[in-house]
Amino acid sequence: xxxxxxxxxxxxxxxxxxxxxxxxxxxxxxxxxxxxxxxxxxxxxxxxxxxxxxxxxxxxxxxxxxxxxxxxxxxxxxxxxxxxxxxxxxxxxxxxxxxxxxxxxxxxxxxxxxxxxxxxxxxxxxxxxxxxxxxxxxxxxxxxxxxxxxxxxxxxxxxxxxxxxxxxxxxxxxxxxxxxxxxxxxxxxxxxxxxxxxxxxxxxxxxxxxxxxxxxxxxxxxxxxxxxxxxxxxxxxxxxxxxxxxxxxxxxxxxxxxxxxxxxxxxxxxxxxxxx
Amino acid sequence: xxxxxxxxxxxxxxxxxxxxxxxxxxxxxxxxxxxxxxxxxxxxxxxxxxxxxxxxxxxxxxxxxxxxxxxxxxxxxxxxxxxxxxxxxxxxxxxxxxxxxxxxxxxxxxxxxxxxxxxxxxxxxxxxxxxxxxxxxxxxxxxxxxxxxxxxxxxxxxxxxxxxxxxxxxxxxxxxxxxxxxxxxxxxxxxxxxxxxxxxxxxxxxxxxxxxxxxxxxxxxxxxxxxxxxxxxxxxxxxxxxxxxxxxxxxxxxxxxxxxxxxxxxxxxxxxxxxxxxxxxxxxxxxxxxxxxxxxxxxxxxxxxxxxxxxxxxxxxxxxxxxxxxxxxxxxxxxxxxxxxxxxxxxxxxxxxxxxxxxxxxxxxxxxxxxxxxxxxxxxxxxxxxxxxxxxxxxxxxxxxxxxxxxxxxxxxxxxxxx
Amino acid sequence: xxxxxxxxxxxxxxxxxxxxxxxxxxxxxxxxxxxxxxxxxxxxxxxxxxxxxxxxxxxxxxxxxxxxxxxxxxxxxxxxxxxxxxxxxxxxxxxxxxxxxxxxxxxxxxxxxxxxxxxxxxxxxxxxxxxxxxxxxxxxxxxxxxxxxxxxxxxxxxxxxxxxxxxxxxxxxx
Numbered sequence: 066x067x068x069x070x071x072x073x074x075x076x077x078x079x080x081x082x083x084x085x086x087x088x089x090x091x092x093x094x095x096x097x098x099x100x101x102x103x104x105x106x107x108x109x110x111x112x113x114x115x116x117x118x119x120x121x122x123x124x125x126x127x128x129x130x131x132x133x134x135x136x137x138x139x140x141x142x143x144x145x146x147x148x149x150x151x152x153x154x155x156x157x158x159x160x161x162x163x164x165x166x167x168x169x170x171x172x173x174x175x176x177x178x179x180x181x182x183x184x185x186x187x188x189x190x191x192x193x194x195x196x197x198x199x200x201x202x203x204x205x206x207x208x209x210x211x212x213x214x215x216x217x218x219x220x221x222x223x224x225x226x227x228x229x230x231x232x233x234x235x236x237x238x239x240x241x242x243x244x245x246x247x248x249x250x251x252x253x254x255x256x257x258x259x260x261x262x263x264x265x266x267x268x269x270x271x272x273x274x275x276x277x278x279x280x281x282x283x284x285x286x287x288x289x290x291x292x293x294x295x296x297x298x299x300x301x302x303x304x305x306x307x308x309x310x311x312x313x314x315x316x317x318x319x320x321x322x323x324x325x326x327x328x329x330x331x332x333x334x335x336x337x338x339x340x341x
Numbered sequence: 342x343x344x345x346x347x348x349x350x351x352x353x354x355x356x357x358x359x360x361x362x363x364x365x366x367x368x369x370x371x372x373x374x375x376x377x378x379x380x381x382x383x384x385x386x387x388x389x390x391x392x393x394x395x396x397x398x399x400x401x402x403x404x405x406x407x408x409x410x411x412x413x414x415x416x417x418x419x420x421x422x423x424x425x426x427x428x429x430x431x432x433x434x435x436x437x438x439x440x441x442x443x444x445x446x447x448x449x450x451x452x453x454x455x456x457x458x459x460x461x462x463x464x465x466x467x468x469x470x471x472x473x474x475x476x477x478x479x480x481x482x483x484x485x486x487x488x489x490x491x492x493x494x495x496x497x498x499x500x501x502x503x504x505x506x507x508x509x510x511x512x513x514x515x516x517x518x519x520x521x522x523x524x525x526x527x528x529x530x531x532x533x534x535x536x537x538x539x540x541x542x543x544x545x546x547x548x549x550x551x552x553x554x555x556x557x558x559x560x561x562x563x564x565x566x567x568x569x570x571x572x573x574x575x576x577x578x579x580x581x582x583x584x585x586x587x588x589x590x591x592x593x594x595x596x597x598x599x600x601x602x603x604x605x606x607x608x609x610x611x612x613x614x615x616x617x618x619x620x621x622x623x624x625x626x627x628x629x630x631x632x633x634x635x636x637x638x639x640x641x642x643x644x645x646x647x648x649x650x651x652x653x654x655x656x657x658x659x660x661x662x663x664x665x666x667x668x669x670x671x672x673x674x675x676x677x678x679x680x681x682x683x684x685x686x687x688x689x690x691x692x693x694x695x696x697x698x699x700x701x702x703x704x705x706x707x708x709x710x711x712x713x714x715x716x717x718x719x720x721x722x723x724x725x726x727x728x729x730x731x732x733x734x735x736x737x738x739x740x741x742x743x744x745x746x747x748x749x750x751x752x753x754x755x756x757x758x759x760x
Numbered sequence: 761x762x763x764x765x766x767x768x769x770x771x772x773x774x775x776x777x778x779x780x781x782x783x784x785x786x787x788x789x790x791x792x793x794x795x796x797x798x799x800x801x802x803x804x805x806x807x808x809x810x811x812x813x814x815x816x817x818x819x820x821x822x823x824x825x826x827x828x829x830x831x832x833x834x835x836x837x838x839x840x841x842x843x844x845x846x847x848x849x850x851x852x853x854x855x856x857x858x859x860x861x862x863x864x865x866x867x868x869x870x871x872x873x874x875x876x877x878x879x880x881x882x883x884x885x886x887x888x889x890x891x892x893x894x895x896x897x898x899x900x901x902x903x904x905x906x907x908x909x910x911x912x913x914x915x916x917x918x919x920x921x922x923x924x925x926x927x928x929x930x931x932x933x934x
Binding site: 105132133138202205206207209210211212217223224227228229231232263303305306309310311313314315317318321322324325328329331332335336339340341 | 379380381418421422424425431432435577581582585586588589592593595596599602603604605606607608612613615616625696745746749
């Protein structure tokens with residue numbers, strides 16, 4: 066009885082402390098979207114990854130690098146499902162710097178599957194100069210490098226419902242979060258108002274607008290759809306083996322349930338005549 | 342518990358070998374015929390689980406080291422190389438990263454079990470202190486391992502933790518310089534941490550050997566905290582009884598482990614560690630890994646640099662003195678009605694400190710951390726010594742067999758309670 | 761009664777065997793990722809082609825390029841070297857193979873071979889030895905102008921890597 070009241074008291078105390086933490090953040094919490102790759106049986110939607118790749122290629126890649134993204138990844142299992150030939154075509158449409166050659170000079174040549182995605186700027190300083198002092202972050206693991214505060218008890222239930230999509234929720238919300246600043250807010254020159262960005266003032270101008278990227282599969286050409294697709298693409302970029310991970314995980318669980326069941330009965334049998 | 346070996350080598354070669362090196366006899370006496378109290382519950386399976394976790398971490402770590410490079414400009418990229426290009430690299434890295442957390446979950450259950458059942462009391466003081474040393478080495482290993490991916494949390498965690506030593510009067514600054522090998526955390530720091538991160542697990546393995554040796558010398562404690570009086574009546578042989586129970590518990594634990602590895606591999610990590618280390622910008626909230634949070638809360642609750650560091654290390658060091666701080670002669674909380682309540686209060690305080698360690702150091706959180714920190718020390722330095730003097734323990738059974746039979750009788754139709 | 765006891769024993773044995781078997785299968789499956797990670801990773805596999813421009817290689821010259829971390833010899837042979845290689849009777853060769861099979865027809869002057877001695881893996885020296893080819897300094901093996909072994913202890917000819925001419929002066933190895 067005493068034990069229980071202590072526990073309840075502690076939980077109550079924790080709940081009281083947890084409340085101001087959410088308020089203190091000052092930014093809206095991103096809405097939880099339904100992602101095809103969420104949950105124990107989730108997997109990437111190839112069509113969505115291809116559309117997301119198109120958005121990335123035509124819009125994002127003009128400022129953002131993706132240095133751990135290789136052309137060969139486009140044809141690997143669990144990805145957007147391009148054939149090796151298609152991936153080669155994509156690769157050869159970009160010029161990459163190679164060398165030095167026999168004359169000791171660097172030269173440009175068409176990309177190969179073993180090349181990584183060419184960065185739009187040669188270094189961070191060049192990127193900052195071109196972007197008003199801000200550094201567009203590398204896309205490679207960005208979907209895992211972003212999150213939002215969940216608080217108590219959400220952070221515990223997330224472990225049970227296996228929710229790991231905070232990064233993509235945030236990216237989608239951010240891309241949708243460009244609104245008119247509320248009255249009385251002064252936006253610094255060169256910055257833009259965004260509901261979901263910490264501090265609300267973001268250097269990136271609104272990158273997407275309706276109809277900007279042409280889809281050939283009939284998906285709606287809206288900012289909402291674009292940002293969903295590019296977020297999913299970024300999740301794949303950050304976690305390219307997600308499909309395999311969940312598939313193997315399911316097999317492992319089936320195996321462990323069988324083994325632990327057998328061990329349970331073996332244990333019972335062995336201890337049958339021993340009081341303990 | 343030497344001398345219980347019933348091992349008789351069969352055959353000429355076995356006899357020849359055994360008379361020169363009694364290795365099989367040693368294994369037999371410590372893992373087969375070793376008498377274990379028959380009343381052990383599942384909390385006693387965590388020793389075996391911890392051994393498994395140590396092996397798991399060493400094996401996966403050796404594999405990761407085959408693909409990793411400790412060089413500040415490339416370490417982040419090398420970890421991503423493991424995650425993307427190495428065959429099953431993502432699996433092995435997630436096993437290792439989550440394995441550290443599983444190791445700590447198991448060790449905390451193991452420690453709290455020892456506290457609840459008085460496993461630190463005579464004659465098990467040395468056994469307990471060896472355990473505290475293992476715990477310290479685990480913390481050092483985990484901390485240095487977390488630095489290796491060279492993300493933002495790695496870098497700033499390393500900066501904050503190494504700066505703790507700067508609080509030491511006179512020599513602090515020099516010690517920090519030695520730890521860094523430079524004027525800030527940098528490539529030399531990363532390299533020495535990698536070297537030590539590889540070394541320490543083998544030191545842990547060595548101390549674990551001593552820990553198990555001490556355990557087998559004095560015998561296991563048990564939930565009733567009563568000494569074994571008759572090997573025949575009070576104990577069962579380790580194999581098959583304890584072995585099968587340990588293996589079953591281990592597989593259940595692996596299931597829990599697999600939940601994290603396959604489905605929520607980044608749940609226990611921090612998203613900021615997927616941002617490459619940047620010496621020019623600290624993340625908005627810097628938090629250590631969850632298993633350090635109670636101590637981190639204690640550190641922050643003291644508004645003085647040296648005081649905070651002393652309180653934090655004191656909170657760990659006080660564990661080593663537990664055998665003498667607890668003045669009660671009765672081991673198990675089962676027969677200590679008052680201690681039992683204070684144990685649970687302490688457990689809640691420890692979890693509360695962990696929660697506060699993750700919260701920003703402001704307002705109500707700071708006040709709460711201070712209250713809980715004071716209570717943490719009061720528990721060890723005041724409550725435990727006094728409790729032993731004033732508490733009246735309840736009546737204890739004469740032997741383990743009696744305790745088991747009494748419970749069997751209470752459970753009325755407890756089937757199979759023949760022995 | 762006896763019958764019941766026997767079946768009880770069997771059931772218990774079956775449980776033990778099943779548990780042991782499932783456990784063994786699991787341990788073996790767990791070992792696989794740890795073995796598989798030793799194989800060449802995706803980034804290594806992706807680097808398996810090398811492109812070489814042959815136009816700067818003058819007659820009689822041997823250049824060394826890298827393919828999959830190994831040295832590749834490209835020998836622009838003079839007509840007399842080709843003739844000499846083709847005049848050798850098969851019976852004199854340790855590892856008989858005609859020169860025609862070791863080059864691409866139409867580009868007979870270009871010999872492309874993996875520059876690793878088939879004895880124990882050293883890199884042979886060009887334009888040395890008695891056969892207008894290579895001499896291995898480690899254990900004295902000699903190769904002719906077609907990269908064929910002429911003096912042991914090496915047992916085999918220098919292997920020809922897979923390659924194709926993408927134009928008259930360009931090859932892609934791998």
